Amino acid sequence: MILLVPADPLRPRRPDEHFAAEARAARAVGLDVVVVDHDALARGEDARRAVASVSGSGLAVYRGWMLGSEQYARFAEALAERGVVLRTDGEQYRRAHELPGWYAALAAVTPRSVWTTGSERADFDRVRVGLGAGPAVLRDYSKSMKHYWDEAAFIPDLEDGAAAWRVASRFRELREDDFAGGFVLRRFEQFASAEVRTWWVDGVCELIGPHPDSPNDSAPVAVDLDLVAPLIVGLGLPFVAVDLALRADGVWRVIELGDGQVSDRPTTIEPQAMMNALLAHAR
Known part of the structure; x- marks a missing residue:
């Protein structure tokens, strides 16, 4: 599997500093790491040029800054021309990235x-x-x-x-x-806990931790995923992050679902844990 990360704008052959730790962790477990020009993708420029440094072939996962759904689709197409297939295709990315794509499936557990x-x-x-x-x-x-x-x-x-x-x-x-x-x-719903970010790979919750906005908040001892888990499985999405919070009445609620590739990792979750989660379902 290939890990794609944004290039450092000032040193374009190196990973952006924000994702450098994940790039190092990926290399440590034997993944190929390749940089792409996120800024070019975000500006709507030629996606082929943005992925010009990508070589080889096979399955890839992106870990980087957010892209709009159309930008991601062009990204996926440009990679496919080079023989690299994103694990999350353009249609799956849109369903995870945009609320109307996932809301109906999770309506029972979200505002x-x-x-x-x-x-x-x-x-x-x-x-x-x-x-x-x-x-x-x-x-x-x-x-x-x-x-x-x-x-x-x-x-x-x-x-x-x-x-x-x-x-x-x-x-x-x-x-x-x-x-x-x-x-x-x-x-609007009244919540009694800080948000918890959960990471799901092929419908399995692999990581639970604090939200990146409050990385030092400890996750509750027991996050009840019984209602949420079958609904996430039903979405059929390969890699998503789901933010939850405990409502004032003691019910866990989904605050947000997003594509896992562009969802930030809190500093208190080790980059190695993210790589292990991705690899667990890639072998």
Whole structure:
């Protein structure tokens, strides 16, 4: 198996420093490590040029910065032309990376959600009314702006259409060209724990740890995956990260699902553990 990582922008033959530890761990277990030009992929430039350093053939996994679904599809196509097949194909990446791709399968274990196609206010108001009164959290298909909680994420009451649109407008402004798909409104739920990031390879939970935003938070002693596990298996996705939190009533809820290739690893999970998880299902 080949591990693909972004190149350091200043030293393009070396892995980006953020992924250098995983690259070293991959080499230690015998994987080939190849750098790709993430910046070129993200800018929509020629994907063939972005993967020009890739040689050989076989199965590959990417561990790097986020790519939009269309960017990833072009990435996969360019690699396939060189005889390298990404373990996660373009359609699988979109289903994991964008909330509408996984929501229906996990609706029973995640906050109720509605979404638009695009960023027009009429569509936003339509889904806002459909979700009903009360608080909600705003995001787009692939990302929230939770670090701008009061101005671009949290809507105290969906009945206040003007206030809700101000939050949506600020979100759209902050996301700029990275805005993905449309607005997503999710019913606000009160949680009693920090988020826990779980890593699933071929439907098996291989790693459990803190969320990268709070790497020093200890995961609860027992994360109950009984309800979640069969639903993740049903998605049929090869490598995903699933963030969970304990709701105030003691029920574990899915906060987010994302493609594992572009989901950050908290510093308290050793890079060797990530490589072992990937290899466990590659042999």
